[in-house]
Amino acid sequence: MSIVVQVQSEDFCVGTQYQLLSQDSRCGAVVTFTGLVRELSSGDLQQMTLEHYPGMTEQALDAIAREAQQRWQLGAVRIIHRIGALTPNEQIVFVGVASAHRAAAFAAAQFVMDYLKTRAPFWKKECTAQGESWVAAKASDQDAAERWG
Numbered sequence: 001m002s003i004v005v006q007v008q009s010e011d012f013c014v015g016t017q018y019q020l021l022s023q024d025s026r027c028g029a030v031v032t033f034t035g036l037v038r039e040l041s042s043g044d045l046q047q048m049t050l051e052h053y054p055g056m057t058e059q060a061l062d063a064i065a066r067e068a069q070q071r072w073q074l075g076a077v078r079i080i081h082r083i084g085a086l087t088p089n090e091q092i093v094f095v096g097v098a099s100a101h102r103a104a105a106f107a108a109a110q111f112v113m114d115y116l117k118t119r120a121p122f123w124k125k126e127c128t129a130q131g132e133s134w135v136a137a138k139a140s141d142q143d144a145a146e147r148w149g
Helices: 013-023 057-069 101-120 139-146
Strands: 003-008 028-037 045-054 072-084 084-086 091-099 122-128 131-134
Touching: 003 057, 013 028, 013 072, 013 091, 028 101, 045 072, 045 091, 057 101, 072 101, 091 101, 101 139
Parallel strands: 003 072
Antiparallel strands: 028 091, 045 084, 045 122, 072 091, 122 131
16 A cells, blocks of 8 residues: 655656556556646636745645555555646546456545545645636535545
8 A cells, every 4th residue: 555645846747657556467457637827718828836845745745645545555656746837738646546447446535536626735826827826625525525534
């Protein structure tokens, strides 16, 4: 049961992350999620800047991964979250979970992503031609996290 947490400005390779997750022959399922910077409905996002609290962010992500491992029988858990200036369609987050069975892998990956959205200290600022604004927390993200009890 390994946990890898990375907060970085550099992009990541999904294929490499999958290979690292799929090395344990006791695991028959690998579920991954890759989040991208999404264009605004107005279509004028120039970039999104992500800031975080160094040290605290990694601890929060590690705690989320450990909680997932306590809830489900998991092998490896990998979480990568990018920081800095990103443009639409760039990769922003990777969550990968390996487990003996698919149901646990799917549930754990969704749990990690739901908790990451509400418990990890990241701040997002959207930059458009009209200016910059910080992104507020969404009630739908909190609702998704609360269903895990």
